[in-house]
Amino acid sequence: MTFDEIQRRAISKWEALEASEKPRIFIGTATCGRSAGALAVRETIEAELERRRIDAIITEVGCIGLCYAEPLMDITKPGRPRICYGNVTPEIATQLIEDYIVNDNPCSDLALGTIGDGSIEGIPKFFDLAVLKPQVRISLRNCGFIDPENINHYIARGGYSGLAKALGVSPEAVIDEVWKSGLRGRGGAGFPTARKWKFCRGAAGEEKYIICNADEGDPGAFMDRDLLEGDPHSMLEGMLIGAYAIGAAEGYIYCRAEYPLAIARLNIALQQMREYGLLGDNILGSDFSFDIRIKEGAGAFVCGEETALMMSIEGKRGMPRSRPPFPAISGLWGKPTNINNVETWANVSAILQRGGEWFASYGTEKSKGTKNFSLAGKVKRTGLIEVPMGITIRQIVYGIGGGIPADKKFKGVQTGGPSGGCLPASALDLPVDYESLTAAGSIMGSGGMIVMDEDTCMVDMARYFLTFTQAESCGKCVPCRVGTRQMLDILERVSKGNGEPDDIEKLEKLAITVRDCSLCALGGTAPNPVLTTIRYFRDEYEAHINEKRCPALVCKALISYYILPEKCEGCGICLRDCPVEAISGGKRMVHIIDQDRCTKCGTCLDVCPPRFSAVVKVSGQHITVPEKPIPVSVSKGKKG
Amino acid sequence: MSKQLSQILDAYQDEKGTLIPILQEVQGEFGYLSEEALSEIAKFLEISQNEIYGVVTFYTQFRFTPPPEHTIKVCLGTACHVRNGADILDVVERELDIQPGGITKNHQFGLERVACFGCCALAPVMVVDNNVHAKMTVPKAKQILAKYGWEGKGT
Numbered sequence: 001m002t003f004d005e006i007q008r009r010a011i012s013k014w015e016a017l018e019a020s021e022k023p024r025i026f027i028g029t030a031t032c033g034r035s036a037g038a039l040a041v042r043e044t045i046e047a048e049l050e051r052r053r054i055d056a057i058i059t060e061v062g063c064i065g066l067c068y069a070e071p072l073m074d075i076t077k078p079g080r081p082r083i084c085y086g087n088v089t090p091e092i093a094t095q096l097i098e099d100y101i102v103n104d105n106p107c108s109d110l111a112l113g114t115i116g117d118g119s120i121e122g123i124p125k126f127f128d129l130a131v132l133k134p135q136v137r138i139s140l141r142n143c144g145f146i147d148p149e150n151i152n153h154y155i156a157r158g159g160y161s162g163l164a165k166a167l168g169v170s171p172e173a174v175i176d177e178v179w180k181s182g183l184r185g186r187g188g189a190g191f192p193t194a195r196k197w198k199f200c201r202g203a204a205g206e207e208k209y210i211i212c213n214a215d216e217g218d219p220g221a222f223m224d225r226d227l228l229e230g231d232p233h234s235m236l237e238g239m240l241i242g243a244y245a246i247g248a249a250e251g252y253i254y255c256r257a258e259y260p261l262a263i264a265r266l267n268i269a270l271q272q273m274r275e276y277g278l279l280g281d282n283i284l285g286s287d288f289s290f291d292i293r294i295k296e297g298a299g300a301f302v303c304g305e306e307t308a309l310m311m312s313i314e315g316k317r318g319m320p321r322s323r324p325p326f327p328a329i330s331g332l333w334g335k336p337t338n339i340n341n342v343e344t345w346a347n348v349s350a351i352l353q354r355g356g357e358w359f360a361s362y363g364t365e366k367s368k369g370t371k372n373f374s375l376a377g378k379v380k381r382t383g384l385i386e387v388p389m390g391i392t393i394r395q396i397v398y399g400i401g402g403g404i405p406a407d408k409k410f411k412g413v414q415t416g417g418p419s420g421g422c423l424p425a426s427a428l429d430l431p432v433d434y435e436s437l438t439a440a441g442s443i444m445g446s447g448g449m450i451v452m453d454e455d456t457c458m459v460d461m462a463r464y465f466l467t468f469t470q471a472e473s474c475g476k477c478v479p480c481r482v483g484t485r486q487m488l489d490i491l492e493r494v495s496k497g498n499g500e501p502d503d504i505e506k507l508e509k510l511a512i513t514v515r516d517c518s519l520c521a522l523g524g525t526a527p528n529p530v531l532t533t534i535r536y537f538r539d540e541y542e543a544h545i546n547e548k549r550c551p552a553l554v555c556k557a558l559i560s561y562y563i564l565p566e567k568c569e570g571c572g573i574c575l576r577d578c579p580v581e582a583i584s585g586g587k588r589m590v591h592i593i594d595q596d597r598c599t600k601c602g603t604c605l606d607v608c609p610p611r612f613s614a615v616v617k618v619s620g621q622h623i624t625v626p627e628k629p630i631p632v633s634v635s636k637g638k639k640g
Numbered sequence: 641m642s643k644q645l646s647q648i649l650d651a652y653q654d655e656k657g658t659l660i661p662i663l664q665e666v667q668g669e670f671g672y673l674s675e676e677a678l679s680e681i682a683k684f685l686e687i688s689q690n691e692i693y694g695v696v697t698f699y700t701q702f703r704f705t706p707p708p709e710h711t712i713k714v715c716l717g718t719a720c721h722v723r724n725g726a727d728i729l730d731v732v733e734r735e736l737d738i739q740p741g742g743i744t745k746n747h748q749f750g751l752e753r754v755a756c757f758g759c760c761a762l763a764p765v766m767v768v769d770n771n772v773h774a775k776m777t778v779p780k781a782k783q784i785l786a787k788y789g790w791e792g793k794g795t
Contacts, residue, residue, distance in 0.1 A: 035759045035772035067761030220718030222758030257664070257701060258757065298660055298699035301755065315659035317698040333656070376719035376760035383761055414718065450718045450760075464721050468755060474698075579731050579778055599734070601727045603778045 003164040003284050006276055007155055014156030023056045023101050026074040026082070028144060030063035030229040031261055032222070036070035037089070044090035045073075048097050056101065062230015064144030066131065067383035069112060072144075075100055081114040084126055131381050131400050136362055138370050139186075139346035140386045143230030148265050151272040154233040160278060162352030166241045167286045171201065174245040178348065180356030182368030187213060187304075187341035188416065188445045189521070190367070190434040193348070196338060199328035200246045203336035210243045210251035210290075211332065211339040213309060217256065217301040218417030219468060221448035223372040224342035226384045228255070228262035231346070232269040236292070238345030240283070241352050243290045246338050251290065254309050256297040266294055301418075301472035305520045306331075306339045308474065319474045320520035341446065343372055363389035367433035377414075377450035380405050387432065394428040397451055408453040411552075412536070416445025418465045418472075419525030421532030422458060441532040443525065457554035458537035459544050462530045463491040469526040480523025483514035487530060496557040499545035504534060549620030556600045562623040563604070565590045565635040567614035574604035574615065589629040641680045644669055649684045659685060659695060663702060672703045708743045708750035710788050712736075713767040717756030725764035729753055731778045732766070735785055735792075749790065 017024075025045060029038045042058070049056050066072060069086030073093060076082040083106055085096060092110060099105045106120050113126030126132065137143075146153035154160070166174045179194035200208065212235060216224040228235065239251050255263055270292060273279040281289045295313050302308045303318040310332045312318035331337025340348075347369060351359045360368045367389040373396070376382045380402035387396060393413055397403065404410050412422045421442030423430065430436050434444050452461070470484040487510050490503050511527030518524045534541060543549045550558040563574070563583075570588040582598045585591035591614075593604065605615040616623065626635070648665050652658045662685075666677050673696060682689040696702045714729040729740070732751060736744050740753040759765045762774035766781060773784055 031757075031772075032759055032761060035762050035765065035774050070761070216758070217755070219716070219721075219756035220760055221756070222760055225758045258754075295657075295661070296664060298664065299701040300699050312660065313657055315657045315695070317695055319698075374758075374760055376763065377722050382719075417718065448718065450722060452722060456722050461722075464718070472755075577779055579734065579782065599730060601730060601778050602724070606777070607779075 001277065003160065007161065010152040010155035013152050017057070020057060021078050023054070023078070024076040024082075025056055025058045026061050026076075026144075027058065028063055028070065028072040029060040030226055031259075032063055032067045032226070033070050033072065034261075038071035040090055041071050041073060041088050041093050044093050045097065048094050052097065052102065054097070054101060059147050060149075061145060062143040062148050063226045063384060065135075065140065065226070065384040065386075066112070066381070068381045072112075074115070076116075077101070077104075079118075081116040081118045081120065083114055083120065083123060084112045085110050086112045130402065131383070134388075134391060134395055134399050135386055136370050136388045137386050138350045138359070138362070139227060139234065139343050139372060140230070140384070141350065142234060143226065146231065148230055148232055149268050151233060151269065151276060154231065158353050159233055159349075160237055162349045163237050163240050163244075163278070164284060166244055166352050167284060167288060171245045171247065174241060174352070175201065177356045178245070178351060181347075181351045181359035182356075182363070182366075183344065183347055183351060183359065184367065184434065185340060186343035186347065186371065186446070188419065188443060190444060193340065193344060196328060196340075197242065197245050199326070200336050200338040203329050205336055207250075207333075207335045208246055208248040209332045209335055209337040210239055210246065210248045211306075211309070211313070211337060212239055212251070212253040212345055213304065213306070213339050213341040214253055214255040214259075214262070215297050215304045215309060216259075216342075216446065217304045218419075218446055218448045220374065220376055220414075220417055220450050221446055222374045223384060223447045225259050225262055226374075227342055227346055227372070228259070229265055232262075232265050233273075234346040234349050235342050236266075236269055236273065236345075237352075238340075238348035239292065240278070240290060241348050242338060242340065242345065244288050246336075248338070249290055251292040252313055252332070253292060253294045254297060254303070254313060255294060257299065263294060263296065270294075300474070301468075302474045302520070302522050305522055307520070309339070310337065317474075319476045320522075322519055343447070364431065364433045366435055371432065371444065371447060373415075373447045373449040375401050375449050375451070378404055378408065378453040378456065379451040389433045390431045392429050392431055393423070396432070396449070397428070401451065404451065404453045408455065411452045411454055411456055412458070414442075414450040414452060414461065414529075415448065416443040416525075416528070417448045418469045419443060419521065419528055420445045420448070421528045422452070422461055422536065423532065424536040426536075441535055442528065455552055455554070457495075457550055457552035458533040458540045459491065459495050459550070460552075460554045462533045463488070463495050465529040466491055466526070469522060473522065473526075477517075477519035477523065479514045479517035480519065480526065483510055483518075484523070484526055486510055487514065487527070491530070494541065494544050495550075495555040497544065497548040497555075499541075501545065503545055504538070504541050508534060547620055551619070553617050553619050555619075559600060559617055559619045560595060560623075561593055561598060561600060561602070561604060562616050562618065562625055563591045563593055563608075564614050564616060564623070565625055565630070567612055568632065568635070569612050569614070570632045571609065571612070573607050573609065577603050577607045579603060585629040588632045590626060590632055590635045592625055592627075592629055641676075645677060645680055649681070652684075659687075659692065660699075663692075663696060667702060671707045672705055674704075705743075706747075709748050710769055711750045711752060712785075713752045713754045713757075714740075715754050715757050715759070715763070715765045715767070717754075717760060717763070719760035720756075720764040723763040725776075727778055728764055728766055728776045728781050731781045732785070735782060735790065749785075749788070
């Protein structure tokens with residue numbers, strides 16, 4: 001079959017589906033949707049449709065990015081725009097079937113927005129919502145709209161036309177097109193993709209390899225998982241285009257084992273590609289032959305580093321080696337190898353489909369196109385977003401994210417995971433591009449973006465990231481193995497209130513040594529969280545060291561919980577819920593926390609009824625309480 | 641050599657870079673990597689057991705002992721950390737009286753700390769076997785343990 005025939009068939013199937021007289025129901029069943037209960041919603045919908053004998057088409061789609069509103073369920077009725085509903089429970093799903101599908105009431109109060117032509121009174125347009133308006137969808141173009149297990153859906157929306165175009169021109173012309181787009185690696189470092197390909201194409205040797213790095217190891221990052229679960233073909237098409245451009249016949253996808261759904265969907269996608277002649281010998285009737293294998297990671301963060309990743313594919317301990325030689329010259333099995341990450345590959349397919357100039361029309365002078373971020377932490381609307389480069393952090397946090405929950409104060413934003421840095425409120429108007437983030441001491445990174453509010457302690461954040469990198473250091477080079485350990489020891493003593501006056505200087509010295517002398521990027525970037533928190537939040541370090549006080553009330557060794565005798569009503573709720581039985585008292589007796597036994601989990605503060613608000617959390621402050629429980633009337637009497 | 645093991649190994653003839661996939665499949669089949677299995681894999685791949693041991697201990701996925709009935713994984717990714725995931729780990733540690741990496745005496749529960757499940761928007765999360773429990777609190781953690789049959793310390 002020629003590509004034109006494949007495409008025609010896919011489009012006619014898609015159009016028939018769009019023109020269907022049956023109602024259509026879409027459910028987001030990526031991992032995030034499933035965690036929020038999407039599969040239970042699906043079961044309820046199926047049972048309800050069966051019971052009412054309604055003939056509807058159910059499609060499982062990937063994540064559209066609105067994780068805060070999961071599970072999502074969309075309904076399309078013939079001749080009407082699609083309506084997206086959020087926070088759907090089995091009960092709400094049942095209600096929507098009755099109210100909208102049967103009785104034609106669209107339940108606008110439950111709807112988030114409408115998608116497609118036409119409008120419905122009382123429901124805004126989905127893409128006009130504050131969370132979506134600033135976004136531009138290139139790599140995530142199909143997520144939430146297609147069935148990721150159906151290759152026809154991908155093809156009907158332009159899929160594999162980029163590959164067909166590439167196969168019609170020379171490999172050099174393909175590299176030129178990517179050059180025009182200005183695409184830079186989305187894995188974090190931002191190396192120009194076309195330049196990397198050129199090196200590998202020019203490298204001596206017949207046998208070459210292509211690798212997709214899907215070992216998304218940064219804690220707080222889930223962009224690639226969502227992309228693979230929602231639209232695996234966009235990445236796979238990119239790999240094929242890259243393989244053709246470089247002259248590779250074999251490719252590997254290195255995916256972390258923690259993503260079983262992504263791996264399952266990739267396997268289905270590869271199977272369908274084979275059936276369509278898009279994988280194997282003589283792809284689409286051309287001279288180009290290429291095959292792809294999936295390698296599952298076995299749990300090692302360092303394997304996200306390219307040389308370590310290749311060691312792991314070869315079946316060895318995943319330890320990095322020094323470069324040069326770069327993988328483009330000597331990579332997997334000693335052959336020229338080109339590695340890009342999931343998001344980069346998904347952009348490549350879009351670039352070949354729509355042209356390098358179109359892609360370059362988004363973004364800034366040096367950072368073209370869009371970037372995906374997983375927005376999480378202390379922000380109202382968490383989720384997966386794709387924004388044009390150059391957007392400000394303020395637009396992301398306040399525009400897309402809706403600001404900080406409970407009207408707390410914004411403290412900072414962390415980008416780039418353990419390799420990145422914490423940026424303060426003064427960086428809110430910083431444009432998001434490779435150069436600006438690096439100049440501010442952080443990095444673009446792979447796309448984790450964690451928002452922090454006044455309740456986040458920056459010393460604790462630095463300690464947290466160092467704990468992670470120290471544990472994940474492979475141990476091959478001394479600066480990383482020993483240096484991160486020494487830095488962590490200092491951070492631990494500071495957060496326990498045992499910091500010494502010159503600890504900040506010691507940390508800075510160590511950080512620079514580890515940064516400059518480590519073998520690979522794990523060690524080279526591990527000090528970033530420490531350096532940026534010292535640079536922007538030095539006063540917090542000083543409070544811990546000089547005053548033995550944690551201003552954000554986070555570091556457990558420096559905080560205490562007390563029950564204010566004048567406010568306690570002796571209701572017994574905290575006493576009952578305390579997991580370590582550290583609270584004494586009785587009915588109508590003032591409750592008292594045994595400070596030696598308290599583990600500072602904060603449950604008492606959470607459960608104390610707001611009308612009493614008797615529990616307080618303090619640092620560097622002592623509150624006088626009775627030695628033994630006394631009747632509530634006595635303590636009130638004293639006050640009154 | 642057991643029949644299952646030889647079946648697994650037979651499928652990997654004439655391929656390169658197969659050590660990790662073999663280990664993964666053997667552990668998937670038997671739940672852990674036994675001494676016997678490692679020695680058979682070494683013979684099959686014609687490499688030393690020492691080399692295999694080096695690989696097995698490098699990656700956190702592999703284990704040398706049979707897995708517990710239920711595995712509890714508490715996420716301490718960045719989003720879970722800023723939303724107090726450590727308190728969830730604390731309460732589970734205390735309830736089960738084990739540290740991460742440990743297994744309860746009755747072999748009912750094992751506890752692991754994990755760096756990120758990618759469910760950051762639902763933080764903090766705790767995963768029991770393959771079920772994700774979102775937006776965890778300390779009381780909720782205790783309820784979930786009870787749901788899986790935990791009867792308290794000393795079990």
